[in-house]
Amino acid sequence: TPAALVPGAYILRGFASEQDQQLLHDLQTVLAQAPWRHMQTPGGLAMSVAMCNCGRLGWVSDRAGYRYTTHDPLSGKVWPAMPPSFAALAQSAAATVGFARFVPDACLINRYQTGAKLSLHQDKDEQDFSQPIVSVSLGLAATFLFGGLRRSDPVLRTELNHGDVVVWGGQARLRYHGILPLKPGEHPLTGDVRINLTFRAAG
Numbered sequence: 001t002p003a004a005l006v007p008g009a010y011i012l013r014g015f016a017s018e019q020d021q022q023l024l025h026d027l028q029t030v031l032a033q034a035p036w037r038h039m040q041t042p043g044g045l046a047m048s049v050a051m052c053n054c055g056r057l058g059w060v061s062d063r064a065g066y067r068y069t070t071h072d073p074l075s076g077k078v079w080p081a082m083p084p085s086f087a088a089l090a091q092s093a094a095a096t097v098g099f100a101r102f103v104p105d106a107c108l109i110n111r112y113q114t115g116a117k118l119s120l121h122q123d124k125d126e127q128d129f130s131q132p133i134v135s136v137s138l139g140l141a142a143t144f145l146f147g148g149l150r151r152s153d154p155v156l157r158t159e160l161n162h163g164d165v166v167v168w169g170g171q172a173r174l175r176y177h178g179i180l181p182l183k184p185g186e187h188p189l190t191g192d193v194r195i196n197l198t199f200r201a202a203g
């Protein structure tokens with residue numbers, strides 16, 4: 001088992017590197033069915049991160065709050081299927097750190113353009129917190145913040161680079177976390193953006 005960043009959080013540096021082109025190709029198939037959109041916070045502000053989903057369930061935010069839906073509110077259709085390359089990578093990363101039974105039913109896809117950020121938050125819209133979350137970083141690097149179980153707890157930071165995969169389980173599952181505003185840059189595979197795939201067992 002790799003070393004834990006904090007108890008329960010395992011960084012697998014470069015774990016997705018060999019599949020990067022396949023993942024980005026399959027992402028295009030998803031986006032052809034469900035385009036990027038800037039969701040609204042419950043307070044009515046547009047999020048700076050553009051999002052999309054694939055899998056049986058998709059995470060949405062609007063004036064009514066945060067929740068998982070089976071259908072894309074933009075099209076009224078079910079979310080695009082999770083590409084086998086996505087599911088296989090998430091399951092293999094989870095199994096590497098001991099979550100052999102992890103079966104993601106939701107993949108939230110985040111796109112950061114210059115300046116886009118994700119404020120400190122907890123992921124608690126899922127049914128079963130004993131299941132981990134697997135995140136895959138592609139493209140430009142970003143500074144990841146992770147705090148504790150209370151918003152006021154001290155925050156550590158680490159860089160997430162292209163190909164890095166993090167499995168958040170156990171005690172790390174409910175920690176506050178966020179992403180600092182993306183710095184401008186150019187990546188050979190994604191151009192001027194960072195893409196993050198987060199896999200969840202949400203239902």
Ligand code: MD3
Nearest residue numbers: 110123133135168172173175177196198
């Ligand atoms: C720690 N995404 O989608 S990935 C999110 O880079 C989210 O787009 C960030 O936070 C991103 O909710 C961070 C790393 C991550 C994802 C989920 C976590 C860290 C986590 C859930 C619990 C604890």
Ligand code: FE
Nearest residue numbers: 121122123177
């Ligand atoms: Fe999160």
